Amino acid sequence: MFGLIISGRPVDATPQAITEAQYxxxxxxxxxxxHIVVFMxxxxxxxxxxxxxxxxxxxxSQEFKLLGGIGxxxxxxxFKVNGLKSGGPSNDVMIDDASNGAVPGDIVVGVSIEPExxxxxxxxxxxxxxxxNNSQQMSSALVRTDSASGGRASTKVLAQRIIGNAFNFLASFGSDTVPLKAFQDWWTKFEKKVELDPSFLDRAD
Structure with missing residues (x-):
């Protein structure tokens, strides 16, 4: 069902099936x-x-770090894989089964089929x-001190506002099932909005 491409290497279209939904x-x-390319x-x-x-x-590391999704x-x-650090989201089944059969030193890429x-x-x-984590590189305004209140937007508040922005966009589809591409569209628009108005996350509206 899935294939993987690394520049200069043969295409790998025969992943190990861990379960019916995990490879x-x-x-x-x-x-x-x-970099790697994962595709259907x-x-x-x-x-x-x-x-x-x-x-x-x-x-x-024995932990699996989330790279992204396809669908x-x-x-x-x-996906960029160079220099990834451990400690990200993990998938217990993949850790228990996939890593046990891997040759020491092999990098393991896991694909998990889940509800959209x-x-x-x-x-x-x-x-x-x-x-x-990269707020200062993208825009120092995301975590800058508010001149009026003297306060500082916390990481938790910023995350809540980002996720809220995504929810409002995806909810506009008026359906319980939203295509994965819709999320990608939201992220593209979100990045553009940050570029045009870096301070909008500092506001509660």
Whole structure:
């Protein structure tokens, strides 16, 4: 159902099936690489109302870090894996099964089929966490001191406002099932809004 591409290497379209909804690719770390492409094989479809999250485990860590997702409307994605740190969201089944069979030193990429809304929620958390961790690079205004109150927007408040912005956008579709591409559209618009008005997250509206 899924394939993986690394520049300069053959396409890998035979992941290990951990469960009916979870798959794992084992990647030798050499030759060095920094990006991977995960995609759905032509002619395959996910079960209705589902999408897929993509995780990575980089030795010596035993934890899987969420990279992103693919699904209807976004059947492939490029992920940066160079320099990832441990401690991100994990998937217990993949940790117990996939890593046990891996050659020591192999990087493991896991793909998990989950309900679309659950995937969207995980991606929102991932994106909001990335926004908080890189707020100064994106815009110092996201965490700047408010001149009127002398206060400072906390990471928790910023995350709540980002997720709230995503929820309002996705809720506008008027359906319980929202395509994964809709989340990607929201993130693109959100980044543009931050670029045009870096201070909008400092406001409660």
């Amino acid at each position: 794992a690719f084992r990647i030798p770390p050499a030759p060095a690489f920094s 094989l032509p002619g395959t479809q996910l079960p209705p109302g589902t999408a897929a999250t993509v995780f990575v485990q980089i030795p010596p 209807p409307g976004k059947e492939s994605a490029i 809304q659950q995937v969207a929620a995980q991606l929102a958390t991932l994106q909001s966490g990335g926004m908080a």
